[in-house]
Amino acid sequence: MHPMLVSIDPLKPAQGQKGLMNRWHPDIPAVATVKQNDVFKLGSIEWTGGQIVNSDNADDVANVDLTQIHYLTGPIAVEGAEPGDALVVDILDIQYxxxxxxxxxxxxDMENGGLFAKEFRTKAAKAIWDFEGRFASSRHIPGIRFAGITHPGIIGTLPSQELLDTWNKREKALIDAHPGASPAVALPPIEKGTYIGQDISKEVFDKIAREGARTIPGREHGGNCDIKNLSIGSRVWLPVYVAGAGLAVGDLHFSQGDGEQSFCGAIEMSGVVTLKCSVVKQGVEKFALKQPIFLPSPIDPMYSQQLTFEGIGVGKWITHLKKLGYTIEQAHLLLSAAPVESHVGAVVDVPNACCTLSLPQQIFDRDILPNPDGIERRDYGQAALRSDGQRCFDPFEAKEKQ
Amino acid sequence: MHPMLVSIDPLKPAQGQKGLMNRWHPDIPAVATVKQNDVFKLGSIEWTGGQIVNSDNADDVANVDLTQIHYLTGPIAVEGAEPGDALVVDILDIQYxxxxxxxxxxxxDMENGGLFAKEFRTKAAKAIWDFEGRFASSRHIPGIRFAGITHPGIIGTLPSQELLDTWNKREKALIDAHPGASPAVALPPIEKGTYIGQDISKEVFDKIAREGARTIPGREHGGNCDIKNLSIGSRVWLPVYVAGAGLAVGDLHFSQGDGEQSFCGAIEMSGVVTLKCSVVKQGVEKFALKQPIFLPSPIDPMYSQQLTFEGIGVGKWITHLKKLGYTIEQAHLLLSAAPVESHVGAVVDVPNACCTLSLPQQIFDRDILPNPDGIERRDYGQAALRSDGQRCFDPFEAKEKQ
Amino acid sequence: MHPMLVSIDPLKPAQGQKGLMNRWHPDIPAVATVKQNDVFKLGSIEWTGGQIVNSDNADDVANVDLTQIHYLTGPIAVEGAEPGDALVVDILDIQYxxxxxxxxxxxxDMENGGLFAKEFRTKAAKAIWDFEGRFASSRHIPGIRFAGITHPGIIGTLPSQELLDTWNKREKALIDAHPGASPAVALPPIEKGTYIGQDISKEVFDKIAREGARTIPGREHGGNCDIKNLSIGSRVWLPVYVAGAGLAVGDLHFSQGDGEQSFCGAIEMSGVVTLKCSVVKQGVEKFALKQPIFLPSPIDPMYSQQLTFEGIGVGKWITHLKKLGYTIEQAHLLLSAAPVESHVGAVVDVPNACCTLSLPQQIFDRDILPNPDGIERRDYGQAALRSDGQRCFDPFEAKEKQ
Amino acid sequence: MHPMLVSIDPLKPAQGQKGLMNRWHPDIPAVATVKQNDVFKLGSIEWTGGQIVNSDNADDVANVDLTQIHYLTGPIAVEGAEPGDALVVDILDIQYxxxxxxxxxxxxDMENGGLFAKEFRTKAAKAIWDFEGRFASSRHIPGIRFAGITHPGIIGTLPSQELLDTWNKREKALIDAHPGASPAVALPPIEKGTYIGQDISKEVFDKIAREGARTIPGREHGGNCDIKNLSIGSRVWLPVYVAGAGLAVGDLHFSQGDGEQSFCGAIEMSGVVTLKCSVVKQGVEKFALKQPIFLPSPIDPMYSQQLTFEGIGVGKWITHLKKLGYTIEQAHLLLSAAPVESHVGAVVDVPNACCTLSLPQQIFDRDILPNPDGIERRDYGQAALRSDGQRCFDPFEAKEKQ
Incomplete structure (x- = not known):
């Protein structure tokens, strides 16, 4: 039996549970040490630490405290890893x-966490996804069902003090250059909400709280990259900056579309991740490893028949989903959660750089392709909304009404 | 035998050949009319109209006249197509x-056409690709070989006068808002270089030359989208704005990477495209067809084993190619021409939105995965450069030397 | 939480555990009843019921009692299912x-269970596979590792008395037509070894033991088809012959090659299968459902780069594995367990009908493709053999020595 | 431009055209010699040499002369190839x-060429397939359309006299052991119909006609293997038995299902094949090359959504096609021509070894999956039959009528 190095209770709040952390800092002590090539398991709580519940309204989302996020599991020390090495991590399994x-x-909500395109003036909404084996469906978005391309939204190593300082300097400069920007251009360290689930001195904790990098962006060490294909079965090479590497992982996603459009857009979940680590000495130099590289998984689900939208602007695909009968909130949520693919087309075709977005036909329980007779609009109900009934703005509807 | 509606000679300049056009304008008369569901062929000349030759220096690229591009074939009228309809086009084959x-x-060159990232201060370079059946390799970039995901870089319908006016107004506003921008934010109509390979009155020609939309960006009608998977075997739905639709196609690519990084980045070629068209009446309204949608091809080559780079900045993958032994010019050209995939990761992870770039292992004649012993550097020669020897700037080399 | 309808202990012998059965007979009572579309779980013990252990010799295989096999879990009654209906089963997950x-x-051993090609005069051997998340490797066959295409070797419905009688008559006729055949052409009912893990009367038990169909071949109801792609994520339609359908499932395989060459050839395991059922009334008539049909899973692992052997005879691929360094026993076991593909080529090319066998390159930790310098032979040790050292005959070695 | 080494006229009979051959014999002189790694083209006529025409009855099939088949193109000598070497052939393209x-x-017809399952008592029938680019559809089997997995049904090297003698002895023994078998168990050399499109002496011709191996089965040298995935983009290693190797190729198939059920079951066509050859010295010993091995193509079309039939007997899938509305002749032809997949399941489950057959959903213009409301039967007309109206026996219809 492979050992569970950090056990968590997914039904309790993250606060108070051991082995969790929500900042990146070199002074966070390892919660466990593993030998190279040992298989081990880590419990992981969903990114808000249990603030969001299985219910039919979105008030929990509206009122979420985002200074807490993300609760990660770790750091795990890997024997023999030293600065300049590459840490090789095999993601062997993820189970809810x-x-x-x-x-x-x-x-x-636009007022609380809303990094979403401004034109939608978002109000909190959510969809609960029920898992049946390796598949998910939602009572809030009927008519679709898909297999998970399950992955950790965050996987990374601890930064050295020097790298951390670089990050803080770099991001502060950005913030200073855009005073009052909304959404914010970067999130500086903040003491409020800092959590390190270990017995550490107040002094160390305060330093971490004061300097620790927030978990929102991905950086040179990996971190929050939200890459749907860095999934079960992948092998990833991470740069090592501190002795033992200090691997931390979390923000598990049952599934996510390319682009993660709606911000907490993946299917967020608690679960257990099974890993195996080894070390390539001097890997940073050997592989020019300025940030992670990885092998996509051979076991990702494959939905090969797709309907693709050319995108010189955003959102044309939303009108297609609305033709099918989905609301603007359902469309946002569906595109964030389902295994849609978004490719970069040509970046040089000024002024209209071209991306594509592809909807997999097989995740729908009906034919979504353009039909000469037109598209039948069905009643799919609605996502879970705020209990005061406020909704996202629907620019397409507004345009149609003009 | 399926009829060839427009024959061209790929060994002669585009200038003087019938059935070609390099502007979008509703007054360009149809060069042929087809019935719905008839299969037909069109000859197409490479996008510069024969300015670039099969040689070992890049002076032709340095001196290219970009007011001429792109030479498209058409317009083709489709019986029964009227404004508001959707034109359904099956791309049945493309042959060099x-x-x-x-x-x-x-x-x-940065001074002539250089829309490329400024940090590279580009100088003209090129790679010639030799085709062997459905595969390409290059004497200028040894060590790789791949099958084509062959596609038209440009496919679109003629705009109505109203739509054309909208484009011109929209793009002029953009130019006016960014005076002196380099690279340019948009390319306004220009009489120089305009070519319509038909017998038309001077009056009509002059109007087209004066107002005709340039071919560079993709717009609502399709046009220059450079989508590698809108390829042989795809079906595309295009909005119709004028009677007969006025289908035009060109800028054939033997292959292209997602992103088409080096501007004329695909493998540009002359060839014959085989098409079939039909019409869905009122398709624009039925499918909310604000711009093209399409079905990716079931016959695209599949290179499933990939090495993926997380990208919070650009260019980390270039250092990997340099470790293998490729020069900065070869790396640019390779990434533009080969079937690399670039996915949009999470757009919300401020300040570092995350894209990925994936290199297919199978296109290389060696193992490119990170090897514990490091990566063997081979001598791959060099791309075709300017005969005066000027080269692109290599920021990675510069950084290493510091 | 989805209910576990039959719990088993994988570390104890099957004998004495509730909810198991090893014969097909209409009089076996349902161990549980499910509503349509409810998700449920069933524990399943490996097919010999715990006779084979995790060790480094094959004496357990040599001495196995094959009258006991296969221990299945069930039958499960599905509400509303009646003879003539189709039972729709979604295989949602399988976990060890x-x-x-x-x-x-x-x-x-040829003397005990040896249905294998006679030319190999087999002696008992085995390989233990260690699971790491969704991957398996073996200390007895070093150098390979692959993801499971995990599936139930057996899934079927209870036969009616009439159908059971047809089977027994049909198979008896076959046996009578081939007196003394070795291997046997069919396995008739046998009282020895019969196991029904329920409280039933002696009378009912004796009838089942006397008449019950053995589990070895697949038949009209499904049963032992050993199809590697009827796996997690598949949907299967089974004919219903008795009220409630009487679904039984077992013989779980972590992985199996097409052909399951070595008889107990898959990777046999105990585990938990997660299912969901519904019913199509009159489905047998509607779908001409003479035996199961199914949808292959969209989540099967994909190993697209393969080395394929044309096969006018058997075993040419074995010589390739021997060139790599594997023994004859390892080669048999590897081909049985790994996700090799075997396609039927042309059945009409007398006298040499052509099949192909494809080895996936990616499951090996080295390049197995033909290399102009020849193939390096490595030392891979040996499979677990009988403790008396007896081995399979190696016709290739014998031929080389001539 | 890549040279065409053998030009043929696809609109004329094979008889009289240069560079064709329909027997395997070491004394057939090379028609051309190529250097290693040169790209070259060969014209190839459809296997019956032009006996079958584009028409709406099957009298040409009924009266076909099968002693003539197959007309191959070659032999081609490859510089440097000697007995014991491996000839490496890249199939670069095939064009009609x-x-x-x-x-x-x-x-x-059962009476002329009928190697088909006896239960169907076949009468001649055919379907003409019209090619549109890389896709085929048929007026004789409406409702389907698919991309070609285009391949040579036959590719092989000339046997040495010694190997030829072995074949003739082996096949004669088989014929002698089954006197009067119908269909025949093997086809011995026959002078009638022998064709060598070269100026050779009567003496040599007579020896070839007397001893030359017929083209029907695949043998150690490759030959008639009818493997659908040995297609454009594949690389194949063939054993060399004579100086220069003597490569011959033909029997081009636009598409074929696994199993090629109806005997001349693929989509037979004339066309041009583009090849490149090289030699591995001593490859037979290096790779244990008793018969060809190959790499499947990365550019085969992919139809991933499939409906799979478990097959303990043959033909259950035919009843499904009949439910859709196809006749027994159309069903035979469709399964032979379309890219259906047939996998070997378990070979050990006596007495019912299990194969599977998978129909790709995407080749049909309608949903063919089991629908709770049943399957709508459409009128698809009929294949081209004999002008006297005789038809194949339909055992399913006969059974239904009982």
């Missing part, structure tokens, strides 16, 4: 907890 | 000419 | 037990 | 002739 076979996708 | 079994990828 | 993260592949 | 954009699939 039997007692919590569900996840959620959310849209944040 | 037996007498010209080659194509090229180029990098433009 | 945390306390038993291993499986095995065996070769039987 | 512009003037003959069609192919056919046939069923032979």
């Amino acid at each position: 907890y039997e007692e919590a076979p569900w996840g959620y996708t959310g849209i944040f | 000419y037996e007498e010209a079994p080659w194509g090229y990828t180029g990098i433009f | 037990y945390e306390e038993a993260p291993w499986g095995y592949t065996g070769i039987f | 002739y512009e003037e003959a954009p069609w192919g056919y699939t046939g069923i032979f």
Whole structure:
């Protein structure tokens, strides 16, 4: 039996649970040490630490405290890893907890976490996804069902003090250059909400709280990259900056579309991740490893028949989903959670750089391709909304009404 | 035998050949009319109209006249197509000419066409690709070989006068808002270089030359989208704005990477495209067809084993190619021409939105994965450069030397 | 939490555990009843019922009692299912037990279970496979590692008395037509070894033991088809012959090659299968459902780069594996357990009908493709053999020595 | 331009055309010699040499002369190839002739060529397939359309006299052991119909006619293997038995299902094949090359959504096609021509070894999956039959009527 190095209770709040952390800092002590090539398991709580519940309204999303996020599991020390090495991590499995076979996708209120395109003036909404084995479906977005390309939204190593200082300087400069920007251009360290689930001195904790890098962006060490294909079965090479590497992982996603459009856009869940690590000495130099590289998984689900939208602007695909009968909130949530693919087309075709977005036909329980007779509009109900009934703005509807 | 509606000679300049056009304008008369569901063929000349030759220096690229591009074939009228309809086009095949079994990828001089990332201060370079059946390899970039995901870089319908006016107004506003921008934010109509390979009155020609939309960006009608998977075997739905639709196609690419990084980045070629069209009445309204949608092809080559780079900045993958032994010019050209995939990761992870770039292992004649012993550097020669020896700036080399 | 309808202990013998059965007979009572579209779980013990252990010799395989096999879990009654209906079963997940993260592949002694090609005069051998998340590797066959295409070797419905009688008559006729055949052409009912893990009257038990169909071949109801792609994520339609359908499932395989060459050839394991059922009334008539049909899974692992052997005879691929360094026993076991593909070529090319066998390159930790310098032979040790050292005959070695 | 070494006229009979051959014999002189790694083209005529025409009855099939088949192109000598070497052949492209954009699939009369399952008592039938670019559809089997997995049904090297003698002895023994077998168990050399399109002496011709191996089965040298995935983009290693190797190729198939059920079951066509050859010295010993091995193509079309039939007997899938509305002749022809997949399941499950057959959903213009409301039967007309109206026996219809 492979050992569970950090056990968590997915039904309790993250606060108070051991082995969790929500900042990046070299002074966070390792919670466990593993030998190279040992297989081990880590419990992981959903990114908000249990603030979002399995319910039919989105008030929890509206009121979420985002200074807390993300609760990661770790750091794990790997024997023999030293600065300049490459840490090789095999993601062997990710399982949700039997007692919590569900996840959620959310849209944040513009006023609280809303990094979403401004034109939608978002109000909180969510969809609960029920897991049946390796598949998910949602009572809030009927008519679709898909297999998970399950992955950790965050996987990274601890920064050295020097690298951390670089980050803080770099991001502060950005913030200073854009005073009052909304959404914010970067999130500086903040003491409020800092959590390190270990017995450490107040002094160390305060330093971490004061300097620790927030978990929102991905950086040179990996971190929050939200890459749907860095999934079960992948092998990733991470740069090592501190002795033992200090691997931390979390923000598990049952599934996510390319682009993660709605911000907490993946299907967020608690679960157990199974890993194996080894070390390539001097890997940073050997592989020019300025940030992670990885092998996509051979076991990702494959939905090969797709309907693709050319995108010189955003959102044309939303009108297609609306033709099918989905609301603007459902469309946002669906595109964030389902395994849609978004490719970069040509970056040089000024002024209209071209991306594509592809909807997999097989995740729908009906034919979504353009039909000469037109597209039948069905009634799919609605996502979970705020209990005061406020909704996202629907620019397409507004345009149609003109 | 399926009829060839427009025959071209790929070994002669575009200037003087019938059935070609290099502006979008509703007054360009149809060069042929087809019935719905008839299969037909169109000859197409490479996008510069024969300015680039199969040679070992890049002076032709340095001196290219970009007011001429792109030479498209058409317009083709489809019986029964009317404004508001959707034109359904099946791309049945694309073949290069037996007498010209080659194509090229180029990098433009910063001073002439250089829309490329400024940090590279580009100088003209190119790679000639030799075609062997459905595969391409290059004497200028040894060590790789791949099958084509062959596609038209440009496919679109003629705009109505109203739509054309909208474009011109929209792009002029953009130019006016960014005076002196380099690279330019948009390219306004220009009389110089305008070519319509038909017998038309001077009056009509002058109007087209004066107002006709340039071919560079993709717009609502399709146009220059450079989508590698809108390829042989795809079906595309295009909005119709004028009676007969006025289908035009060109800028054939033997292959292209997602992103088409080096501007004339695909493998540009002359060839014959085989098409079939039909019409869905009122398709624009039925499918909310604000711009094209399409079905990716079931016959695209599949290179499933990939090495993926997380990208919070650009160019980390270039250092990997340099470790293998490729020069900065070869790396640019390779990434533009080969079937690399670039996915949009999470757009919300401020300040570092995350894209990925994936290199297919199978296109290389060696193992490119990170090897514990390091990566063997081979001598791959060099791309075709300017005969005066000027080269692109290599920021990675510069950084290493510091 | 989805209910576990039959719990088993994978570390104890099947004998004495509730909810198991090893014969097909209409009089076996349902062990549980499910509503349509409810998700449920069933524990399943490896097919020999615990006779084979995680060790380094094959004496357990040599001495196995094959009258006992296969221990299946069930029958499960589905509400509303009646004879003539189609039972729709979604295979949602299959998990091995945390306390038993291993499986095995065996070769039987010619004298006990040896249905294998006679030319090999087989002696018992086995390989233990260690599971790491969704991947397996073996200390008995070093150098390979692959993801499971995990599936139930057996899934079927209870036959009606009439159908059972047809089977027994049909198979008896076959046996009578081939007196003394070795291997046997069919296996008739046998009282020895019969096991029904329920409280039933002696009378009913004796009838089942006397008449019950053995589990070895697949028949009209499904049963032992050993199809590697009827796996997690598949949907299967089974004919219903008795009220409630009487679904039974077992013989779980972590992985199996097309052909399952070595008889107990898959990676046999205990585990938990997660299912969901519904019913199509009159489905047998509607779908001409003479035996199961199914949808292959969209989540099967994909190993697209393959080396394929044309096969006018058997075993040419074995010589290739021997060139790499594997023994004849390892080669048999590897081909049985790994996701090799075997396609039927042309059945009409007398006298040499052509099949192909494809080895996936990616499951090996080295390049197995033909290399102009020849193939390097490595030392891979040996499979677990009989403790008396007897081995399979190696016709290739014998031929080389001539 | 890549040289065409053998030009043929697809609109004329094979008889009289240069560079064709229909027997395997070491004394057939090379028609051309190529250097290693040169790209070259060969014209190839459809296997019956032009006996079958583009028409709506099957009298040509009924009366076909099968002693003539197969007309191959070659032999081609490769510089440097010697007995014991491996000949490496890259299949770079296969194109049908512009003037003959069609192919056919046939069923032979039981009395003339009928190797088909006896229960069907076949009468001649055929389907003409019209090619549109890389896709085929048929007026004789409406409702389907698919991309070609285009391949040579036959590719092989000339046998040495010693190997030829072995074949003739081996096959004669088989014939002698089964006197009067129908269908025949092997086809011995026959002078009638022998064709060598070269100026050779009568003496040499007579020896070839007397001893030359017929082209029907695949043998150690490759030959008639009819493997659908040995297609454009594949690399194959063939054993060399004579100086220069003597490569011959033909029997081009636009497409074929696994199993090629109806005997001349693929879509037979004339066309041009583009090849490149090299030699591995001593490759037979290095790779244990007793018969060809190959790499499947990365550019084969992919139809991933499939409906799979478990097959303990043959033909259950035919009843499904009949439910859709196809006749027994159309069903035979469709399964032979379309890219259906047939996998070997378990070979050990006596007495019912299990194969599977998978129909790709995407080749049909409708949903063919089991629908709770049943399957709508459409009128698809009929294949081209004999003009006297005789038809194949339909055992399913006969059974239904009982």
